[in-house]
Amino acid sequence: MVIEEEKFRGKIQAIQDTMYVLGGKWKLPIILSIFGGNKRFNEISKSIPNITNRVLSKELKHLEENLLIKRTVIDDYPVRIEYTVTAYCFGIEKVVKQMESWGKKHREKLGLK
Numbered sequence: 363m364v365i366e367e368e369k370f371r372g373k374i375q376a377i378q379d380t381m382y383v384l385g386g387k388w389k390l391p392i393i394l395s396i397f398g399g400n401k402r403f404n405e406i407s408k409s410i411p412n413i414t415n416r417v418l419s420k421e422l423k424h425l426e427e428n429l430l431i432k433r434t435v436i437d438d439y440p441v442r443i444e445y446t447v448t449a450y451c452f453g454i455e456k457v458v459k460q461m462e463s464w465g466k467k468h469r470e471k472l473g474l475k
Contacts, residue, residue, distance in 0.1 A: 383430070384454065389424070391413075392406060392410065392425065392431075397447055401445055403422075403443065422445060429450050432446050432447075432448050
């Protein structure tokens with residue numbers, strides 16, 4: 363019985379870790395924006411309706427700390443900062459596709475477009 367309980371706790375911990383890194387309103391849209399070719403702060407900001415600069419800045423830092431995006435300072439005049447997804451970030455692709463699929467089915471179930 364203890365082994366089953368430990369496995370269950372391990373599953374819960376793994377899901378909690380995933381939710382910590384990807385959860386919230388903004389993280390996945392930010393990742394998708396960068397995947398879509400937006401590399402600069404203003405490009406990312408413009409591509410995501412209603413996100414504030416403060417929230418975007420905070421979420422970019424969190425994604426960088428969790429190794430999903432890379433922040434590069436380009437020594438130019440003026441200095442440019444670009445964000446790119448890391449190879450590690452590609453590991454969430456299946457998760458995102460499953461979420462998209464489920465979300466579409468859920469909207470249909472609720473009668474939403």
